[in-house]
Amino acid sequence: MGPLLETFTTELRRGTLTLAVLSQLRTPQYGYSLVQRLERAGVAIEQSTLYPLLRRLEKQELLTSSWDTTESRPRKYYVISEYGSEIYEQLKKEWETMTFELKTLLKGDENDETD
Amino acid sequence: MKLIEAYVYEVTRRLPEKSRNDIALELRSTIEDMLPENFTEEEEMDVLSTLGDPARLAASYRDTPMYLIGPKVYDAYMWTMKMIIPWVILITVLVHVVETIVLFSGEESILSVVIKSFGIIIANIIHVLIQTFFWITIVFIFIERIGMAKSNGSITMFGTEWTPEQLKHVHVLPKKKAIPRGEVIFGLVWTVIWVVLYINADHIAGVYRSIDGEGLQMMMPALNQEVLMSYLPIVLPFALLEIGVALFKWKERQWTMRLVTVNAVIKVFSVVVLTIIATNPTLLNEAMIPYLATELEINLSSVHNFFDWAVWTVIAVIIVTTVIEIYDSYRKAKA
Numbered sequence: 417m418g419p420l421l422e423t424f425t426t427e428l429r430r431g432t433l434t435l436a437v438l439s440q441l442r443t444p445q446y447g448y449s450l451v452q453r454l455e456r457a458g459v460a461i462e463q464s465t466l467y468p469l470l471r472r473l474e475k476q477e478l479l480t481s482s483w484d485t486t487e488s489r490p491r492k493y494y495v496i497s498e499y500g501s502e503i504y505e506q507l508k509k510e511w512e513t514m515t516f517e518l519k520t521l522l523k524g525d526e527n528d529e530t531d
Numbered sequence: 532m533k534l535i536e537a538y539v540y541e542v543t544r545r546l547p548e549k550s551r552n553d554i555a556l557e558l559r560s561t562i563e564d565m566l567p568e569n570f571t572e573e574e575e576m577d578v579l580s581t582l583g584d585p586a587r588l589a590a591s592y593r594d595t596p597m598y599l600i601g602p603k604v605y606d607a608y609m610w611t612m613k614m615i616i617p618w619v620i621l622i623t624v625l626v627h628v629v630e631t632i633v634l635f636s637g638e639e640s641i642l643s644v645v646i647k648s649f650g651i652i653i654a655n656i657i658h659v660l661i662q663t664f665f666w667i668t669i670v671f672i673f674i675e676r677i678g679m680a681k682s683n684g685s686i687t688m689f690g691t692e693w694t695p696e697q698l699k700h701v702h703v704l705p706k707k708k709a710i711p712r713g714e715v716i717f718g719l720v721w722t723v724i725w726v727v728l729y730i731n732a733d734h735i736a737g738v739y740r741s742i743d744g745e746g747l748q749m750m751m752p753a754l755n756q757e758v759l760m761s762y763l764p765i766v767l768p769f770a771l772l773e774i775g776v777a778l779f780k781w782k783e784r785q786w787t788m789r790l791v792t793v794n795a796v797i798k799v800f801s802v803v804v805l806t807i808i809a810t811n812p813t814l815l816n817e818a819m820i821p822y823l824a825t826e827l828e829i830n831l832s833s834v835h836n837f838f839d840w841a842v843w844t845v846i847a848v849i850i851v852t853t854v855i856e857i858y859d860s861y862r863k864a865k866a
Contacts, residue, residue, distance in 0.1 A: 447557065448564035464583045467561065468591040471554075475594075483556075491564075492557045 433461065435511055437469060438504040441479060444493040470494055478503055534575050535562050538585055545589035554592060599672050608671045615663060621716050623659050625723055627652050632727045635734050707866040708785040715781045722773045729766060732759055738819060751819055758814050765804055772797045786864035795857045802853050809842050 440453050447467055454461050473479045478500035484491050496504065539558050543551045565578045582588060590597055600608050631648050728735060733756035737749040776794050783790055808814065820834050827834075 446564070447561040462583070463561075463581060464588045464591060467557070468588070471550075471592065472594065489560045489563055490556060491560050492553075 429460075430465075432511070433465070433469060434473070435504070435507050436461070437466070437473070438478065438496055438500060438507070441494055441496040441500075444482075444495040446484075446491040446493050450494070473500070534572070534579060535559060538562070538579050538582070541585035542589045542592075545586065546592055550592070596675070599668070599675065601675055604671055604675050607674075608667070611667055611671075612664075615667065616660065617712065617716060619659055619663050620656055621720065623655050624652055625720060627655060628720075628724055629727050632724070632731055632735070635731065640739070641735070702784065704785055705866070708787075708863050710780050710784060710786060712781070715777050718780075719774060719777045722770055722777070726767070726770045729759060730763075732756060738822065751822065752816055753819060755814055755816050758811060759808075762804075762808050766808075769797070769801050769804060773801070786860050788864050791857070791860045791864045794860060798853050798857060802850055805849065806846050809846055 436454060436459050437450070440450055445453065447463075447470065450470075451461065451463060451466060470479065470481075474481050474494065477497060479494045480497050481492055481494050484493055539555050539562075542558060543555045546554060562578055562582070565581075566574060627648060631644060635644060732754050733752040734749075736754055737752040740750050776790075776797055779790060779793065815838060820831060820838075824831050824834050
């Protein structure tokens with residue numbers, strides 16, 4: 417039961433990852449600061465998934481990046497692009513409808529059980 | 532520090548050249564971000580283990596597919612394999628069998644030739660299968676990487692995306708009427724082998740004798756090759772008709788009344804032709820009968836009687852099996 421449940425949970429979480437990442441990039445963030453922000457909000461994310469995801473989103477032009485070399489160590493900052501914001505808003509709406517629909521479904525399930 | 536360098540190297544060496552430096556720089560600064568000011572080796576290892584296997588990390592950076600043949604073309608790939616492989620095996624076997632029969636000189640015993648051929652055929656089949664597998668796979672990897680990159684659907688055996696239109700071409704085969712593909716292939720091979728044997732009968736069918744323990748050697752042919760050859764203008768068209776029926780069966784894939792009729796007509800005429808040839812008194816090599824009579828120390832008429840009896844038994848068996856076969860196909864077509 418354990419590993420199977422874990423697979424389902426990972427699958428569920430993977431779909432929401434892009435949304436979570438986009439939501440946090442209205443201000444420029446570098447890799448680790450983003451991880452910390454997400455973790456503070458309770459979103460556990462595998463780092464080996466996050467960094468490739470950032471690059472992919474950049475390639476898809478949802479994010480832009482820039483290197484900051486003024487500090488002691490160089491950091492790559494990511495920020496959401498205009499196109500990225502558009503996608504983010506639409507995706508957020510999708511998510512809201514989806515959670516609403518699912519809530520209704522799951523509620524119906526509870527009602528059935530008490531009947 | 533050394534571990535971090537090694538980790539970054541392990542990831543980036545698996546990536547395309549142009550993105551290596553950027554990813555290396557980012558990865559290094561990220562790892563350092565995760566570590567406290569003066570870190571121990573243990574802490575370093577901890578951080579690296581949260582990042583996980585470098586091979587997996589590298590894989591998630593890459594966007595080229597991590598498989599050779601993906602789900603889009605897998606079906607077409609398997610279908611092509613299934614279509615081609617039986618033919619490849621058939622042709623390999625046929626080429627070798629024909630070659631062996633044609634080159635058979637009677638100097639070696641039939642048994643040893645058969646055993647040797649068997650080994651060679653198995654080896655050839657393995658060799659040809661590896662070749663076929665390799666080339667089909669190469670072609671499909673090519674299709675996967677280049678041809679299918681744009682379209683979303685998977686390709687079907689029509690080479691296009693699936694539409695309900697394709698259902699019109701689907702042939703629902705009734706199990707009872709079906710003609711197994713193996714049966715058709717066997718029939719084809721059988722016909723070709725018999726024709727080759729027929730043409731080379733003087734090298735193969737004969738009286739064999741072991742001389743000085745050097746294996747069997749042919750003393751004289753059993754049949755009169757000239758007589759056999761004189762019937763060739765009738766035998767060859769029948770062989771071609773048999774092959775035609777086999778191809779017809781391959782196409783229809785099930786017994787139909789039309790197929791049963793065509794098959795029955797050809798079978799009946801073949802049996803008639805066979806009977807005519809077999810009962811021709813000049814078919815047997817004349818020199819063989821006195822030779823056998825002296826060798827076996829029996830009189831000439833017993834040898835004659837034996838051959839007459841043998842010929843009619845063979846003819847009777849062939850007639851019975853042909854009738855059974857025709858009836859069976861009729862029953863299947865009516866089912």
